Amino acid sequence: MSDDKTVTDFSEVSIDPTAAEMLQIAEERGIETVFSRVREIKPCSTGATSGCCKVCAMGPCRVIGKYERGVCGATRETIAARNFLRQVAAGAAAHSDHGRDAALALKAIAVGEIEEGTIADEIKLVRVAGYLGIDPTGKDVMTLVGEVADAALAQFGQQAGELAYVARAPKKRQELWRSCGVMPRGVDREIVESMHRTHVGTDQNYHSLLDGAIKCALSDGWGGSMLATDLQDILYGTPKAIRSSANLGVLSESKVNVVVHGHEPLLASMIIDATREPVMTELAKSLGADGINVVGLCCTANESLMRQGIAPAGNMLHQELAVLTGAVEAMVVDVQCIFQGLDDVSSHFHTMFVTTSPKAVIGNSLHIVVDEHRPREAAREIVRRAIENFPNRKDVHIPNVSEPLIAGFSHEYIRYMLGGKMRASLNPLNENIVNGRIRGVAAVVGCSNARSVQDFAVVNIVRELIANNVLVVATGCAAITSGKHGLLTPETMEYAGETLREVCETVGIPPVLHVGSCVDNSRILTILADVVATGGLGDDIAGLPAVALSPEWFSEKALDIATYVVGSGAHVIFSGVGSPVANSPIVEEYMISGWTERYGGSLRFIKEPQDAVVAALDLIDNARKALKIDVPQERVLFDMDMRREL
Numbered sequence: 001m002s003d004d005k006t007v008t009d010f011s012e013v014s015i016d017p018t019a020a021e022m023l024q025i026a027e028e029r030g031i032e033t034v035f036s037r038v039r040e041i042k043p044c045s046t047g048a049t050s051g052c053c054k055v056c057a058m059g060p061c062r063v064i065g066k067y068e069r070g071v072c073g074a075t076r077e078t079i080a081a082r083n084f085l086r087q088v089a090a091g092a093a094a095h096s097d098h099g100r101d102a103a104l105a106l107k108a109i110a111v112g113e114i115e116e117g118t119i120a121d122e123i124k125l126v127r128v129a130g131y132l133g134i135d136p137t138g139k140d141v142m143t144l145v146g147e148v149a150d151a152a153l154a155q156f157g158q159q160a161g162e163l164a165y166v167a168r169a170p171k172k173r174q175e176l177w178r179s180c181g182v183m184p185r186g187v188d189r190e191i192v193e194s195m196h197r198t199h200v201g202t203d204q205n206y207h208s209l210l211d212g213a214i215k216c217a218l219s220d221g222w223g224g225s226m227l228a229t230d231l232q233d234i235l236y237g238t239p240k241a242i243r244s245s246a247n248l249g250v251l252s253e254s255k256v257n258v259v260v261h262g263h264e265p266l267l268a269s270m271i272i273d274a275t276r277e278p279v280m281t282e283l284a285k286s287l288g289a290d291g292i293n294v295v296g297l298c299c300t301a302n303e304s305l306m307r308q309g310i311a312p313a314g315n316m317l318h319q320e321l322a323v324l325t326g327a328v329e330a331m332v333v334d335v336q337c338i339f340q341g342l343d344d345v346s347s348h349f350h351t352m353f354v355t356t357s358p359k360a361v362i363g364n365s366l367h368i369v370v371d372e373h374r375p376r377e378a379a380r381e382i383v384r385r386a387i388e389n390f391p392n393r394k395d396v397h398i399p400n401v402s403e404p405l406i407a408g409f410s411h412e413y414i415r416y417m418l419g420g421k422m423r424a425s426l427n428p429l430n431e432n433i434v435n436g437r438i439r440g441v442a443a444v445v446g447c448s449n450a451r452s453v454q455d456f457a458v459v460n461i462v463r464e465l466i467a468n469n470v471l472v473v474a475t476g477c478a479a480i481t482s483g484k485h486g487l488l489t490p491e492t493m494e495y496a497g498e499t500l501r502e503v504c505e506t507v508g509i510p511p512v513l514h515v516g517s518c519v520d521n522s523r524i525l526t527i528l529a530d531v532v533a534t535g536g537l538g539d540d541i542a543g544l545p546a547v548a549l550s551p552e553w554f555s556e557k558a559l560d561i562a563t564y565v566v567g568s569g570a571h572v573i574f575s576g577v578g579s580p581v582a583n584s585p586i587v588e589e590y591m592i593s594g595w596t597e598r599y600g601g602s603l604r605f606i607k608e609p610q611d612a613v614v615a616a617l618d619l620i621d622n623a624r625k626a627l628k629i630d631v632p633q634e635r636v637l638f639d640m641d642m643r644r645e646l
């Protein structure tokens, strides 16, 4: 990207044509956005690389250049690893809190606190009860809901032992976690311990700090996030394939537009329900609108797309752009990835900026809490106010751009697609990996970052991977990016390599599968564990021809996800911005070779997308070689004894 602040060729900041269209409006009207500020503010090179330590008041110490230690004697390695662990802990806290909130919502339903509270997937409820060690026999639904909620909540506060969900990982992995001392005990316990370890004068050995990062992240991946996914499926339904479309063109010229943005599905589902009430439609019509249109942003978009087909208006960098259309009556947000800049951009339009979480009040937002105690009432109030705001619209400019997509590929739905209802399984996937038609699997996950050209890296990496016969699963903003650029349809097969295309045509799936939101990266862990259990590809996640890429990462949650994926045995490649631990080449290298040796997975920061693809293909090919499937051969099927052993 050019550093010239006067540049107005907006195609330089995004490959999405809607961005240029909307930023032109921002410039004409003198409205600041993330895209203009990113040109003004240079990142601090000391902070960006972890050269800065600010955990005590003898500093902050800038341990760069000739300095090798901070005032207290902390080395570059300690400082880099300590900062990294703090970031992982923040990410794990944010992600796992979804699981807690979902458990609290279940609990509120069980005790009758939520009016009209319902359970969408009773089959999943029974399965999750099993994971949590609850016998569902003879229990009515609400009793079971209450017990599952209590058991889930107990996972957060558990002080000793092991998280219940680690039993879903391959046996070999569990043993490795025990022997490395990183088996997570309780979700909150590991996050608190991480904050303690990183307090000044506590853990000061980078190996130990980075083991702490693995343990903390595992408590989210195989704890908080996995619980969030499961409990949200129970509450709102387990996703199955669903059609929709993505980009700013999903906003309506003639209807009241309500944008739901943030992360938790409670808000979106309550808003959607409220808009469907006849009284609301009548009110909208009485004020000159054709109805009410709910669209999503960020991971709230993914949650409501997967379950209700709500169209995503865009990924994280689209939040201000949506308001710039002048067509948004209400921007309703809950938690995470919400720019404070939305407050200012909204003030230039009639848009009502509504915050709804007690955890997140932003600037001068209108704060109406939608929590598990009064969700419907609050949602109705927001929708009513949004409708009443419709007559205040002035100039509207909605780009006529959107792409169709298919989403909803939960682990359960992928099994169903591959094996049908009676023989749901991952067998065909494993067979096609073994016979080489599918070279490997890549998870393309994470954010969009204004420091890189919006969407460029994700789109190019996804296209290149499928052209190389790598099946892609996508989550988070990377999934929305894929959708905006038409990569989530069966027609994407035209970009796929010949053998991957054959498989996708036979099974009837696109070569890029939308697997969900960022907490749904836990679905990818479940798929990987199932691939191992299905047989023929080794006895651990480590060694599978699978790799994860986060091409445009920006948040601490992305670092948390990367770390639990590494701890689970897979290789992760981040691109876009540089390594957050680059001030310590020793730590940077340890995350590659040290973690590979210890956990079988690694974390690399490779700035250029094309180099990231080369590295990903190398990692996949090396895994195929080690599994001795680099030449096509028949798969060894596991018999019952071997499966039991697993």
Ligand code: NFS
Binding pocket: 263, 298, 299, 316, 336, 337, 445, 446, 447, 448, 475, 476, 477, 478, 517, 518, 519, 554, 555, 557, 558
């Ligand atoms: Ni993930 Fe979702 Fe997007 Fe990144 Fe933010 S919305 S939780 S952090 S930016 S993918």
